[in-house]
Amino acid sequence: IAGITQAPTSQILAAGRRMTLRCTQDMRHNAMYWYRQDLGLGLRLIHYSNTAGTTGKGEVPDGYSVSRANTDDFPLTLASAVPSQTSVYFCASSDSVGVGYGYTFGSGTRLTVV
């Protein structure tokens, strides 16, 4: 089934630990995105990638890093997790940039930092 796969689905992580959230798409979409969803705050953009080999910062990039070595994969890394990074993380992709395409979302990773 075409779409976005995120892993893990949930994780409890000790503060200070490093963690990578995985995201893979099989639609050959150029653009990919990472959002976090917090109650009452909607979704906020962390990082994005317009095409393989490029990345950019979103609204809340601090404490997170991304890479885009190929079209399909867009991992999000927390270098040293803090409790404020407790959230639900969504990866998304879109076919192109700048022409108003809808996003396809993964099912999310629920992360709790203790």
Place this chain on the structure above:
Amino acid sequence: SQQGEEDPQALSIQEGENATMNCSYKTSINNLQWYRQNSGRGLVHLILIRSNEREKHSGRLRVTLDTSKKSSSLLITASRAADTASYFCATEKAAGNKLTFGGGTRVLVKP
């Protein structure tokens, strides 16, 4: 910061009734999109309306856009229990910009 603000925050209706929710935004946009999120799941794209369009339909969904008032509405006609979900508006300010989401409207359709 949130570009879009949905109203109401929560809505409870009976099956068969219509559900209307509104989205207001602050700056000019290239397009506005509506998404649905079922509990514990990712967002699903419903409909996109461009800044030069005033109304679009998709099945039981009707979206309007008033750029002079910087607002949009989503109407779900003849609601079903399966329409129970949170609905989000998202705006693309300019071509190439990333989507900015509002806080969402939680809709409960009671059978």
